[in-house]
Amino acid sequence: MTSTSVASTSTVGCCVLSPGEVIAPADAEHLARTFKALSDPSRIRLLSLIASADGGEACICDLTDPVALSQPTVSHHMKQLVEAGLVTREQRGRWAYFRVVPDAIERHAPFLTSTIR
Amino acid sequence: MTSTSVASTSTVGCCVLSPGEVIAPADAEHLARTFKALSDPSRIRLLSLIASADGGEACICDLTDPVALSQPTVSHHMKQLVEAGLVTREQRGRWAYFRVVPDAIERHAPFLTSTIR
Numbered sequence: 111m112t113s114t115s116v117a118s119t120s121t122v123g124c125c126v127l128s129p130g131e132v133i134a135p136a137d138a139e140h141l142a143r144t145f146k147a148l149s150d151p152s153r154i155r156l157l158s159l160i161a162s163a164d165g166g167e168a169c170i171c172d173l174t175d176p177v178a179l180s181q182p183t184v185s186h187h188m189k190q191l192v193e194a195g196l197v198t199r200e201q202r203g204r205w206a207y208f209r210v211v212p213d214a215i216e217r218h219a220p221f222l223t224s225t226i227r
Numbered sequence: 228m229t230s231t232s233v234a235s236t237s238t239v240g241c242c243v244l245s246p247g248e249v250i251a252p253a254d255a256e257h258l259a260r261t262f263k264a265l266s267d268p269s270r271i272r273l274l275s276l277i278a279s280a281d282g283g284e285a286c287i288c289d290l291t292d293p294v295a296l297s298q299p300t301v302s303h304h305m306k307q308l309v310e311a312g313l314v315t316r317e318q319r320g321r322w323a324y325f326r327v328v329p330d331a332i333e334r335h336a337p338f339l340t341s342t343i344r
Binding site: 127129130131132133135138139141142145146148149150151152153154155157158159160161162176210212215216218219221222223224225226 | 244246247248249250252255256258259262263265266267268269270271272274275276277278279293327329332333335336338339340341342343
């Protein structure tokens with residue numbers, strides 16, 4: 111059994127900005143990589159499918175049909191979500207299983223809302 | 228005086244998902260376009276600079292120095308943020324002025340947090 115996740119280089123709460131505060135260049139770089147991983151509709155659907163799966167875990171074998179893509183294509187998309195640190199991948203026997211990384215979401219989500227505070 | 232903004236094709240709250248709900252393909256397309264506009268560190272810095280500006284409005288003349296880019300390059304980035312509906316652009320005399328669109332942020336921000344609910 112192997113588990114893979116790419117650790118974030120950013121500190122927790124990097125992207126929670128006070129009113130009048132401008133995001134630091136290093137945090138902007140990090141955030142841009144996250145948003146790039148989410149800049150494809152299939153990857154957004156895949157993230158949503160994993161988040162909504164029973165127990166918060168989805169087998170790649172259950173992800174191909176809903177997005178109507180081949181397994182190699184889904185694997186390619188999943189690799190990008192894993193590399194962005196948004197999901198973890200665990201190989202169990204024949205299949206890979208994925209989970210959303212709550213810390214990564216909590217770290218990145220506040221940036222958008224901080225722009226309208 | 229001209230004002231430009233690209234209306235969202237998405238309904239308000241498109242991306243607020245209930246537990247177990249998967250994002251609709253059309254909403255995923257829309258969200259991916261927004262995240263693509265944010266997939267560049269300079270555009271994230273620009274959005275943050277506008278959000279933090281006095282009165283919530285920034286002149287393009289004040290945006291070039293902080294990101295250390297030429298005005299044509301900043302204009303190119305701003306065009307993408309405007310086309311994604313994240314900011315509005317208003318031309319006043321020689322300069323263009325930008326504001327964050329709160330509705331657009333409120334519509335898109337909840338998707339990420341909905342994946343960890």
